[in-house]
Amino acid sequence: MSSFDDLGLCEPVLKAVQALGYETPTPIQAQAIPKVLAGHDVLGVAQTGTGKTAAFSLPMIHRLHLERYSGQFRPIRGLILTPTRELATQIEENIIDYTKNTKLFTVTLFGGVKQHRQVQRLRRGVDIVVATPGRLLDLMEQGFVNLKHLDYFVLDEADTMMDMGFIHDLRRVIKHIPQDRQSLFFSATMPPNILQFASTMLKDPERVEVAPESTAADTVEQHMLFVNQSDKRDLLVHLLKQEGVETALVFTRTKYGADKVVRYLKRNKIKSEAIHGNKTQPQRDRAMKAFRNGELNVLIATDIASRGIDVSGVSHVINFEIPNISETYVHRIGRTGRAGASGVAWSLVNEDDERKHMEDIQRLMDREVPVLEDHPWHNGMDDIPLHRGRGTRNNSNSGGDKRSNDGKRSFKKKPRNKRSFHKGGRPGGPGGQSSEGQKQGQGGARGKRPSRKKGGNNFGSRKFKPDNG
Numbered sequence: 274m275s276s277f278d279d280l281g282l283c284e285p286v287l288k289a290v291q292a293l294g295y296e297t298p299t300p301i302q303a304q305a306i307p308k309v310l311a312g313h314d315v316l317g318v319a320q321t322g323t324g325k326t327a328a329f330s331l332p333m334i335h336r337l338h339l340e341r342y343s344g345q346f347r348p349i350r351g352l353i354l355t356p357t358r359e360l361a362t363q364i365e366e367n368i369i370d371y372t373k374n375t376k377l378f379t380v381t382l383f384g385g386v387k388q389h390r391q392v393q394r395l396r397r398g399v400d401i402v403v404a405t406p407g408r409l410l411d412l413m414e415q416g417f418v419n420l421k422h423l424d425y426f427v428l429d430e431a432d433t434m435m436d437m438g439f440i441h442d443l444r445r446v447i448k449h450i451p452q453d454r455q456s457l458f459f460s461a462t463m464p465p466n467i468l469q470f471a472s473t474m475l476k477d478p479e480r481v482e483v484a485p486e487s488t489a490a491d492t493v494e495q496h497m498l499f500v501n502q503s504d505k506r507d508l509l510v511h512l513l514k515q516e517g518v519e520t521a522l523v524f525t526r527t528k529y530g531a532d533k534v535v536r537y538l539k540r541n542k543i544k545s546e547a548i549h550g551n552k553t554q555p556q557r558d559r560a561m562k563a564f565r566n567g568e569l570n571v572l573i574a575t576d577i578a579s580r581g582i583d584v585s586g587v588s589h590v591i592n593f594e595i596p597n598i599s600e601t602y603v604h605r606i607g608r609t610g611r612a613g614a615s616g617v618a619w620s621l622v623n624e625d626d627e628r629k630h631m632e633d634i635q636r637l638m639d640r641e642v643p644v645l646e647d648h649p650w651h652n653g654m655d656d657i658p659l660h661r662g663r664g665t666r667n668n669s670n671s672g673g674d675k676r677s678n679d680g681k682r683s684f685k686k687k688p689r690n691k692r693s694f695h696k697g698g699r700p701g702g703p704g705g706q707s708s709e710g711q712k713q714g715q716g717g718a719r720g721k722r723p724s725r726k727k728g729g730n731n732f733g734s735r736k737f738k739p740d741n742g
Contacts, residue, residue, distance in 0.1 A: 280306045283335050285374035290331070293370055299324035300483040306332045309457060314478040316471055317459040323483065325429070325459045326367050329353075333425045333457075334368070337400055338375045340424075347378070347398030348422035354404060354446065356433040358383040358554065359561065364429070365403045377401065382418075384408040385554040392417050406434075406442035413449060423450045427457045431467050432600060440470070447474065461607065462600045492610035493590075495618045496645040497631060497657070502623040504650040506534065509593060510541045511648060512619060513571060519588040520564070523573045524605050526594040531573045534593060538571065545571035576601055585611065592620040595627040599637040619645070628657055635659045 277290050277298055298306070301319040308315050309332035319325055333351050342348065355361045365381040372379065380394040382404035388411075395417050402409070402418070412418045428434065434443060458471050458478075471478070500508050513521055525531040528549040538545045546560040546569055563569035565584050576596065587609045596602050602620075609616025620642065622631050635641055641659040 280331075281310050282306070282331060283338060285338060286331055286335050286371060288374050289371050290327075292373070295327075299328075301325055301481060302328045302331075304481045304483065305329070305459075308479045308481065309333065309455070310335065312455060314455060314475040315457045315459075316463070316475060316478040316480045317457070318463045318480070318482040319459070319461065326364055327371075329427050329429070329457045329459055330364070330368050330371060333401070333427070334371050334375065334377060336425070337377055338372075341376065347400065349399060349402050349418065349420060350422060351401035351425040351427070352404070352420060352423055352450070353401070353427040353429060354406060354409070354434070354443070355429045356405065356437050356439065358385060358405060359548075359557070360430065361403050361405055368401060368403065372401075379403060382408045382412060383554075384411075388412065406439045406446060410442060410445060413446075420446075420450045423454055425455050425457070426450055427459070429459050431458050431460045431471070432462050432464060433460075433604070435466060435470070436598060436601075443470075461604060464600070492614060493606050493616045493618050495606065495620070495642045497620050497622050497642050498645050498648060499652050499654045500621050500623065500648075500650045501652050502625065504652075505593060505621050505623065506537045508621060508648060508650045509534070509591065510538065510543065511650075512589075512591060513538070513543055517588065519570065520567075520584070520586060521571050521589040521591055522584075522587050522608050523571065523591045523593050524596075525573060525575060526596065528575055530594065531575055534573050538573075543571060544569060545573055547573040549575040576605070584608070586614070587611070588616060590616065590618045592618070595620055595622060595630040595634075597626070597630050599630070599634045602634045603638070622657075624652060624654060628654070632657050632660065636661070 277287060277295060280298060280303070282290070301317060301323050305315055305317050305328040309329065315329075317325060317328060319328075330353070337350055340350075342350075353361075353364055355364060361381050361383050365379055368379050377400040378394075378398065379401040380391060380399045380403070382391050382402060384405065384407050388408070391408075392412070395412070409418060413420070428443070434440070456475050456478075458467075458475065460467065463482075498508065498512075509523065512518065523534065523545075525534060528547075528551045531547040531549050535545050535547045546563065548557050548560045552560070560569065560572065561584075564572045573593075590606045590609045592602065592605060596605065606616075606618035609618060620631065622628060631642065635657065636659070639659075639661060642657075644656055
């Protein structure tokens with residue numbers, strides 16, 4: 274398809290698209306929109322930043338516009354579920370733009386804020402609901418949301434839903450929607466557990482895949498930087514002061530770690546803000562607004578934002594800490610190099626578990642990430658080899674093949690006393706661990722107490738929390 278005019282969309286939708294400057298549909302849009310218009314269930318796989326939101330929302334708006342309800346009764350006919358508040362807000366903003374020439378109304382439902390305004394809009398009547406699962410279920414239980422007339426159900430970023438433990442909430446929602454509906458699943462990755470879940474919900478779906486699963490966009494230039502954990506903050510300051518770093522999104526693994534990085538950057542005269550689950554919604558909104566408007570050039574985020582941030586012109590993504598779930602890396606670096614633009618992703622890899630995480634990430638993407646040595650804190654460790662083969666998630670809760678952790682990774686097999694670099698001050702002398710430290714596993718390798726063993730995932734015992742969203 275060379276033009277949106279060729280997709281079969283109605284005139285009001287085409288006018289909205291043209292007003293936004295859309296000219297040529299992206300591959301996921303060109304393949305998915307006609308299938309959705311034809312009434313098929315769709316299983317869409319595409320990298321972040323390829324236009325998935327328009328791919329599922331434009332044809333839904335087209336059909337809802339042509340099948341308008343008459344009279345005062347305005348039932349909810351379209352539902353889009355997303356994992357995070359930020360992503361829900363961005364989808365709503367897009368839908369508002371797409372529906373300017375129609376008489377369709379939308380509302381976003383998410384936790385972390387009072388429900389009064391959301392309930393008011395529901396009472397006035399809406400056609401499309403964009404929601405996170407927790408707040409949606411809460412309002413359903415209170416009787417403010419009725420999904421009996423639903424025609425279109427969209428699950429966006431399904432794998433993140435699973436990772437965040439929303440599987441039981443999703444099943445509860447599905448029990449309240451009609452079986453005679455059109456269902457659309459869109460995600461950047463489609464691991465086996467998602468395919469199994471999708472098979473229970475989709476009816477003879479058309480699969481649309483525009484890029485290999487779990488791959489990063491070619492427009493993102495990726496590099497690893499080997500550094501001791503204790504030197505990471507200094508290296509981050511050094512990188513952020515480099516020419517060409519216009520806007521940077523820095524990812525940490527914990528909320529506490531994000532706040533610590535912000536404080537350190539401020540001490541080094543670098544203005545930054547953190548966005549994570551402990552921040553109130555107004556605080557997160559202010560930080561995002563400042564980042565989008567260019568008033569703030571550095572945003573520190575946990576993985577709650579890895580799929581919830583759609584800011585044009587992010588020049589650099591910096592993995593201050595490497596995620597232990599390989600797919601998360603793909604989503605993080607997908608915040609740059611969007612819509613055909615180029616971007617840079619730097620990953621700060623320490624001397625411990627992060628080497629193993631990067632090995633798994635390389636296997637998942639089936640590509641080697643080059644090492645950038647030109648910085649003052651390079652610690653001289655061996656390169657991380659690329660082991661080709663089917664990539665798997667390396668977290669124990671993902672339901673992946675346990676045989677992938679059977680010791681085949683070269684980093685595990687490598688004798689510890691022959692590793693090319695050891696951080697000073699460890700038990701057992703300056704050159705390495707004591708035998709007792711080795712028995713404690715990698716957690717003891719840094720002189721810390723071994724972590725308590727967790728008893729697998731606890732999704733089955735999750736209690737309903739109204740503000741999960």
